[in-house]
Amino acid sequence: MRTVSTVRTISLLVIVMLLATLLAACSGAATPTKAPEPTKPPEPTAVPVELMKVSAADCAYGGAFKSIEALDANTVKFTLCAPDVAFPSKVAFSAFAIHSSDYLEKTGGTGDLLDKPVGTGPYMLDKWQKGDSVIMKANPNYWGDKAQSPTLVFRWQKEAAARLLELQSGTTDGIDNPGPDDFKVIEGDSALKLYPREALNVFYLGFSNLVKPFDNEMVRQAIAMGIDRQRIVDNFYPVGSVVASHFTPCAIPGGCDGEEWYKFDAAAAKKMLADAGFPNGFETELSFRDVVRGYLPQPALVAQDLQAQLKANLGVTVKINVMESGAFLDTAKTGTLPMYLLGWGADYPDQTNFLDYHFGKGASQQFGTGFTDVHDALSRAASLSDQAERNKIYADANGLIKKHVPMIPVAHGGSGTAFRADVTGAHSSPLGNEHFASMKAGSREQLVWMQNAEPISLYCADEEDGESLRVCEQMTESLLAYKVGGTAVEPSLAEKYEANADLTEWTFHLRQGVKFHDGSAFDANDVVASYAVQWDAANPLHKGRTGTFTYFNALFGAFLNAPK
Numbered sequence: 001m002r003t004v005s006t007v008r009t010i011s012l013l014v015i016v017m018l019l020a021t022l023l024a025a026c027s028g029a030a031t032p033t034k035a036p037e038p039t040k041p042p043e044p045t046a047v048p049v050e051l052m053k054v055s056a057a058d059c060a061y062g063g064a065f066k067s068i069e070a071l072d073a074n075t076v077k078f079t080l081c082a083p084d085v086a087f088p089s090k091v092a093f094s095a096f097a098i099h100s101s102d103y104l105e106k107t108g109g110t111g112d113l114l115d116k117p118v119g120t121g122p123y124m125l126d127k128w129q130k131g132d133s134v135i136m137k138a139n140p141n142y143w144g145d146k147a148q149s150p151t152l153v154f155r156w157q158k159e160a161a162a163r164l165l166e167l168q169s170g171t172t173d174g175i176d177n178p179g180p181d182d183f184k185v186i187e188g189d190s191a192l193k194l195y196p197r198e199a200l201n202v203f204y205l206g207f208s209n210l211v212k213p214f215d216n217e218m219v220r221q222a223i224a225m226g227i228d229r230q231r232i233v234d235n236f237y238p239v240g241s242v243v244a245s246h247f248t249p250c251a252i253p254g255g256c257d258g259e260e261w262y263k264f265d266a267a268a269a270k271k272m273l274a275d276a277g278f279p280n281g282f283e284t285e286l287s288f289r290d291v292v293r294g295y296l297p298q299p300a301l302v303a304q305d306l307q308a309q310l311k312a313n314l315g316v317t318v319k320i321n322v323m324e325s326g327a328f329l330d331t332a333k334t335g336t337l338p339m340y341l342l343g344w345g346a347d348y349p350d351q352t353n354f355l356d357y358h359f360g361k362g363a364s365q366q367f368g369t370g371f372t373d374v375h376d377a378l379s380r381a382a383s384l385s386d387q388a389e390r391n392k393i394y395a396d397a398n399g400l401i402k403k404h405v406p407m408i409p410v411a412h413g414g415s416g417t418a419f420r421a422d423v424t425g426a427h428s429s430p431l432g433n434e435h436f437a438s439m440k441a442g443s444r445e446q447l448v449w450m451q452n453a454e455p456i457s458l459y460c461a462d463e464e465d466g467e468s469l470r471v472c473e474q475m476t477e478s479l480l481a482y483k484v485g486g487t488a489v490e491p492s493l494a495e496k497y498e499a500n501a502d503l504t505e506w507t508f509h510l511r512q513g514v515k516f517h518d519g520s521a522f523d524a525n526d527v528v529a530s531y532a533v534q535w536d537a538a539n540p541l542h543k544g545r546t547g548t549f550t551y552f553n554a555l556f557g558a559f560l561n562a563p564k
Contacts, residue, residue: 049073052101052528054536054560062361062558066504068531070524074510076479076494083503085385088480088489089348091506094433094460094469095551097476098493100516101529109533109541114457119476120493122147122437124517125458134455134471138437143514147437148425151446154471156454158291163450167192167418172450173441174419174426177292180238186418193421195428199240199412200249200346200487201295202354205306206407209368211338213284218276220405224262226269226313229410232305236298240414246398247409248354253387255351258395259402261409266313273314281315288321288341289328292452293466294415294432295343303341326456329465330546335365342366343413345432345466347551349487351394352382357554359401364550367406374400385503423447427485432466433473435484461534462544464551475517479508479527493522536560 055067059081066079080087090096100118107113115128122144123136134154138147155172157163160179166172168189178186178194186194205227207214214220229243248255273281288303296302303320310316318339323331332340347353357363360382361375374397381393417434419426422442427434434449441447453467460472481492494508514522533541534552538561542549553559 049523049525052525052532054528054532055079056560061560061562063535063560064556065531065535065560068528068535070528071507073523073525074512076508076510076524076527078506078508080504080506082379083383083385085390085503086348086350086352086382087499087503087506088497089350090352090555091508092478092480092482092489092492093347093551093555094473094476094478095347095463096531096534097460097472097478098522098526098530099461099476100518100520100522101526102520103516103518104529104533104541109539109543110459110545114459114545117458117472117475118517119472120514120516120522121473121475121477123152123474125475126151128458131454134458136474139517141515141519143511145437148440149436149445149447152436152474153446153448154455155448155450156452156467157450158452160292160297163452164418166450167420170420172448173423173444174417174439174447174449176417176449176451177294177297177415178238178418179292180236180297182418183238183416191421192418193423193426194416194418195426196240196414196416197294197428197432198251198430199242199294199414200251200349200430201293201343201413201415202244202247202249202409203293203295203302203341203343203411203413204244204247204407204409206332206337206340206342206366207368207405208335208338208366209406210335210365211368213276213278213282214338215368216276217404218272219278221262222269222273222276222314223310223316224269224405224408225265225272227306227309227408227410228264228313229408230264231309232302233411235305236302237411238297238414238416242412242414244409244412247358247401247407248351248398249346249412252346252349252351252354254381254391254394255354256398257391258398261402269314273316281311281317283317283319284338285319285321286339286341287323287328287332287337289325290322291325291467293343293413294345295411295413296341297413297415299341306341325453325465329456330548333364333366333548333550335368337366346487347431348482348489349430351390352378352555355394355397355401356382357551359397359406360554360557362553362555362557364548364554371400371404371406374404429482429485430487431482433470433482436474438484457545459544461530461552462546462549479510493527537562 051070053069103118122142124139126135126137128134136152163175209215245260246256250256307318360378377397381390384390417428425439455468455471479494497508499506534549537559
């Protein structure tokens, strides 16, 4: 009986305790419990970036590239179809500047890309006032040495005398290409300073063999002998200019190897023209753009002198055709201009820049149908690393060019820049790519530069005009660069590079932390995309201003997927 009673007592106690707990819970007096720890958000997972690669099935398509690939975010490898000793010099050129892959996509490869570049350079575009000026502002986030002047203004004026007047009056801080008679004026003015430019250029009289009678090689040879080139240099060029013995200036390795150009002989020229079937001459047209260049300081006067010489020496009647600069360049490369005035300034100091660009397999049709014997010689020379062996082949190429006369090299023109004396860092460049971020206009907040003409567009992958290129060079950058005021190649967007033993694989290690002007990060995919839109004709962004991409075609051969 005692046992049963005890059990009942314990049961009652348990019930009482349970009721007490329930009553405490209802009254809010429950024993507090520790709050659970907040749930941590999941660690963000990095989305892997797909590395770009563009490649050809094989090298039968005729171009220089086998593939371009991003090995990782900061490394790009170019695999070539043949060795190219000049590859670093080509990569440094402004036509191969790196653009944001996102911006290329956004613009569709044209449109805003032509007028509003987004680069990585020390200056960024503020506004392009068409017909008046291009205004740039210093890039506050530039990876290298910051621009010395907060604002950079490019203006233009085709008349040398007017450019000098603006410099003397202080409305500009620097000018390009002073006229032949202005050199002494500048040197005699203590408020100004002249910076002579080495004559790494050539002025030539070009022909198209697609237009009669220039399809006849004897006609071209006769004209080559029938022009007094020394007279042109003596009358229309400044100090430092010389008659061209070869197409390429002698300062370029291999430039003057081989036979010199034809000597002036009016009688022999007249006889050869008669033997070619034109004893009384013929009528033709001479086209040019009235824009001053270092290689051609007085284009209209030179055109008139050539007109007079051809009439007097050969009985050839010439009608002069003055064209707008952009239209002239676009038309010349189609081979439809019978005879024209053009020239070339070095982009980098190698024969490939002069001979391959103009006479190689990838050259435009400006001279008409190319010459296969010249093509073969230039291809062989470009694939060698031994400069002495290259020069032997260039001697042969120079002889073949003299034989075929696609053009007549007239002069290597001396030129220069001039600045107000208080501009620090002022210089001229033998490549015509003056670096304005290095200059400071006294105590003034802006540096004003006056060149010969307005840029045609600011997407310089699809331009070849010097005025366009110089503007682009302040805002966009290539993997490598040329030393300021010089020709040596040095790092830029790539900090270093190396090649394999046979010069067919070139690997570039990119500078990290670089930003485009729009704030986007620079990486290997931007490099691949920038080259791919030029190389691959089937790329939807292969557009530009004309879609010609002349530099790429001339220096790297055929386009991938080129239309049949």
